[in-house]
Amino acid sequence: MDKMVNIYIAGKQYTVPDSLTIMNAMEYAGYRHIRGCGCRAGFCGACATIYRIKGDSELRFCLACQTKVQDNMYIASLPFFPTQKQTYDIEKVKPDQTVMMELYPEIYSCIGCNACTKACPQGLPVMQYIAYAQRGEYEKCAEASFDCIACGMCSARCPAGITHPMVSLLARRLYGKYIAPESEHVDNRVDEVLRGDYDALIKELSEKPLDELKEMYNHREIEK
Amino acid sequence: MAAFEIKVDPGVYDSAMLDSIKKVEATRPSRIGAELRRMSAEEKEDVLRRFHPDYREDGFAVLRVGPNKGEKVPSELCDLLEGRSRVLGVKVDVAHPDYDTDVLIIGGGGAGASAAIEASEGGARTMIVTKLRIGDANTMMAEGGIQAADKPNDSPLIHYLDALGGGHFYNKPELLKKLVMEAPEAIQWLNKLGVMFDKDADGTMVTTHGGGTSRKRMHACADYSGAEIMRVLRDEVINRGIQIVDFTAAIELVLDDRGQCAGAVLRNMETGELRVARAKAVIIATGGAGRLHYQGFPTSNHYGATADGLILGYRAGAKLLYADTIQYHPTGVAYPEQMLGALVTEKVRSCGAQLVNVDGIAFMNPLETRDVTAASIIRECKERGKGVPTPLGSAIWLDTPMIEELGGKGTIEKRIPGMLRMYSKFGIDMRLTPILIYPTLHYQNGGLDVTDKSMTNIPGLFVAGEAAGGVHGRNRLMGNSLLDVIVFGRNAGKFASAYVPDVRLGVPTLAHVEKFQAELSAAGVKSKVESPLLLPSYTHGNPKFADTIKWGHAEL
Numbered sequence: 001m002d003k004m005v006n007i008y009i010a011g012k013q014y015t016v017p018d019s020l021t022i023m024n025a026m027e028y029a030g031y032r033h034i035r036g037c038g039c040r041a042g043f044c045g046a047c048a049t050i051y052r053i054k055g056d057s058e059l060r061f062c063l064a065c066q067t068k069v070q071d072n073m074y075i076a077s078l079p080f081f082p083t084q085k086q087t088y089d090i091e092k093v094k095p096d097q098t099v100m101m102e103l104y105p106e107i108y109s110c111i112g113c114n115a116c117t118k119a120c121p122q123g124l125p126v127m128q129y130i131a132y133a134q135r136g137e138y139e140k141c142a143e144a145s146f147d148c149i150a151c152g153m154c155s156a157r158c159p160a161g162i163t164h165p166m167v168s169l170l171a172r173r174l175y176g177k178y179i180a181p182e183s184e185h186v187d188n189r190v191d192e193v194l195r196g197d198y199d200a201l202i203k204e205l206s207e208k209p210l211d212e213l214k215e216m217y218n219h220r221e222i223e224k
Numbered sequence: 225m226a227a228f229e230i231k232v233d234p235g236v237y238d239s240a241m242l243d244s245i246k247k248v249e250a251t252r253p254s255r256i257g258a259e260l261r262r263m264s265a266e267e268k269e270d271v272l273r274r275f276h277p278d279y280r281e282d283g284f285a286v287l288r289v290g291p292n293k294g295e296k297v298p299s300e301l302c303d304l305l306e307g308r309s310r311v312l313g314v315k316v317d318v319a320h321p322d323y324d325t326d327v328l329i330i331g332g333g334g335a336g337a338s339a340a341i342e343a344s345e346g347g348a349r350t351m352i353v354t355k356l357r358i359g360d361a362n363t364m365m366a367e368g369g370i371q372a373a374d375k376p377n378d379s380p381l382i383h384y385l386d387a388l389g390g391g392h393f394y395n396k397p398e399l400l401k402k403l404v405m406e407a408p409e410a411i412q413w414l415n416k417l418g419v420m421f422d423k424d425a426d427g428t429m430v431t432t433h434g435g436g437t438s439r440k441r442m443h444a445c446a447d448y449s450g451a452e453i454m455r456v457l458r459d460e461v462i463n464r465g466i467q468i469v470d471f472t473a474a475i476e477l478v479l480d481d482r483g484q485c486a487g488a489v490l491r492n493m494e495t496g497e498l499r500v501a502r503a504k505a506v507i508i509a510t511g512g513a514g515r516l517h518y519q520g521f522p523t524s525n526h527y528g529a530t531a532d533g534l535i536l537g538y539r540a541g542a543k544l545l546y547a548d549t550i551q552y553h554p555t556g557v558a559y560p561e562q563m564l565g566a567l568v569t570e571k572v573r574s575c576g577a578q579l580v581n582v583d584g585i586a587f588m589n590p591l592e593t594r595d596v597t598a599a600s601i602i603r604e605c606k607e608r609g610k611g612v613p614t615p616l617g618s619a620i621w622l623d624t625p626m627i628e629e630l631g632g633k634g635t636i637e638k639r640i641p642g643m644l645r646m647y648s649k650f651g652i653d654m655r656l657t658p659i660l661i662y663p664t665l666h667y668q669n670g671g672l673d674v675t676d677k678s679m680t681n682i683p684g685l686f687v688a689g690e691a692a693g694g695v696h697g698r699n700r701l702m703g704n705s706l707l708d709v710i711v712f713g714r715n716a717g718k719f720a721s722a723y724v725p726d727v728r729l730g731v732p733t734l735a736h737v738e739k740f741q742a743e744l745s746a747a748g749v750k751s752k753v754e755s756p757l758l759l760p761s762y763t764h765g766n767p768k769f770a771d772t773i774k775w776g777h778a779e780l
Contacts, residue, residue, distance in 0.1 A: 017764075017765075019561060019562065020562070020764060021562050024562075024762065024764050025764075027762045027763060027764055028763060028764040028765070028766045029766075030763070030766070030768075030769060032759070032761060033527070033759075034356075034471070034493050034494055034759070035471075035494075037527050038356065038357070038360045038364070038526065038527055039360070039364055039365045039526050039527070040526070040527055040566075041365055041524070041563075041566045041567065041646070042642070042645070042646055042649075043364055043365050043448070043450075043451050043642065044359065044360060044364050044365070044451075044526075046356075046357065046360065066646070066649045067649065068562060068650075085459075085462060087462060087463045087465070088463060089463065090417060090418055090460065090463065122645065123228075123645075142420060146420070146445075146446065146448065146452075147446075147448060147641060147642070147645070149451070150455065169455060169456075169459055172418065172420055172452075172456075173417070173418030173456060173459065174418065175418075175420060176415065176417075176418035176419050176420040176421070176456075177415070177416060177417065177418035180420065180421075180423060180427075181423060181424075181425065181426060181427030182427045183374075183411075183415065183421075183423060183427045183428065183429050184427060185374055185375060185376065185428060185429070186372075186374045186408055186411050186412050186415065186429065187412065188374075189372075189373070189374040189408040190374075190408045190409050190412050193380065193405055193406075193408060193409065194409075198379065198380050198381065198405065201381055202380060202381055202384060202401055202404075202405060205381055205384060205385070206384070206397040206400075206401055210393060213385070213388060213389075213393060214265075214389075214393065216385060217385055217386075217388065217389030218265055218389075220382075220385060220386075220389075220438050221438065222262075222438045223377065223433070223438060223439050223440055
């Protein structure tokens, strides 16, 4: 039998098994998620949660699906936060510093409090990647922010009103499209396909009798 | 960057597990570099027949009505296909729509977003409805990668043969041809949108094997491949100003009096308000069914994976194909229980981790196809009794420290950081200790039957992604689903936008729903549930809810 603990969902007390995650404990208590629940595996950022253990002044940040309940946990879900997403044409923007200045000028108001970093459930160096974005260092910003799941807790904590996930998303797209080295082998293969190099061959292969296809499959060479 | 620090919980593995880990460690040096034999075709057939869940008769039921009457499907899906429509007895005025668009896309995952981009590119007025947020989808959770034959030693022909054999030769050739021929362009398209693929300094894509591939053609974005693709697609959809109606489910298709698809009835997930969307073409991109928990399996799927599109399509007269074949991913989390069923990406095996039993023996080549690997793991536990006991059953080790020995220190953090982080949250450092896995319900191999233009037998009704069947035959290879959602999402978007200019809609109607209901009555079927399901319901064993909540809806 599981040990039971008391938790407080939006201030209301429930007794739940201590083996459950916050997400599952809420369901155990009778909640049925519509907001605040997505992939249930730590990848989608839907279940951003803020909590505090009774008697402890420290505010903690986590994903409800990735965190076990504890006794005397006061839980607030943050299923939505009004972030600022600027729109742009990826074909027209340039990977230089001006694009951030135009689209997300508020990043230059960062006061260096580092509350964003402390709020990140992924443990990312959030303030640092904003600094990279300020300087137009998009490769560094892209790498430092790569594991961002856009839960938005950084933005909720930011006194300067910065929308960190949107800033880093722009940086990553700029890096992926314009800065990362081009993949010639991909372009070559696309050209071959469009030129029709494989048309007759694939038609021939797909029309082979089943026995022959099985034979080919079972004896195909496998790259080491 | 400093190495990722993990606070290891010394009590996370019990003493029996720790004893077994010692055996795993003892055999590890001899297993490194040793070639593990591949199974013969006969051995594969045998293990599938005896241990794959698709072969368990009691997990299936025979459909009594509809286009696939007489065919078997998973029992839970059967209940929903034979369920009661949510619009019966409710006033819905389909003649006065709240939304009017050219292309209506149901679902905001990888296929839906790709379709939306191409449909708008094709000049069609485009709208996405999604029951949660855009991007809440299995695409977001695809960790391992995306296949495309773009290396010099590879070709679309080899990719075709790999996928065909993996699918047990049931793949629809015209769909599979399209999948492999358009794969390199899909990668190029994503790259041009700004997706950050793993590349070498000279731009060569880093590619690895997946189960059943004969060439290293798995492209990846660390182990956030699907998340990276999905967030870029979502951003692009928003940049283009495509209308997104979120937290809104489609609960029934609307047809016109000539049998063309003409829109959908929508339901606000939070307020329950019903609305009607009129559209000249509809694309079902609702994804899979893992949250139906076939045969009681845990799932790696998204919260919303409840096969809604299959229900809508089937009730409107669209045919299903291979709806009886389900993919159980060999490596779902078996322990700790908080993560039960969560996906442990196949990339962990691509990077070199072996499957090892309680005695420390690597009992199979870890890169057989998924169905064979899953069935072999079940056999190792159930028949041979060589599983590792856990509180929820028995499990197999995935020997992750091997990855660091093979690829050097730091390989796990670089190549599979998501996995490292997931386990770290529960006090396990997978660089130091192996992890426990067991098959998890992962993918719907079948779905609605479509042409190579992504259209069903109903004019104007298109399907893309996991909701469509045929491209993967009876078993999908790793990395062919992310590819599928991109190639066929785009395909559906292009053909739907090309289709709409010539469409003249007649009088909109829900008569097909009443007709289907009449067929159910005539066949003596008493619906057990309302469908589509929309969301699952969990109470985690709370005895207070044992009798009151099932399926999350009033039992009929």
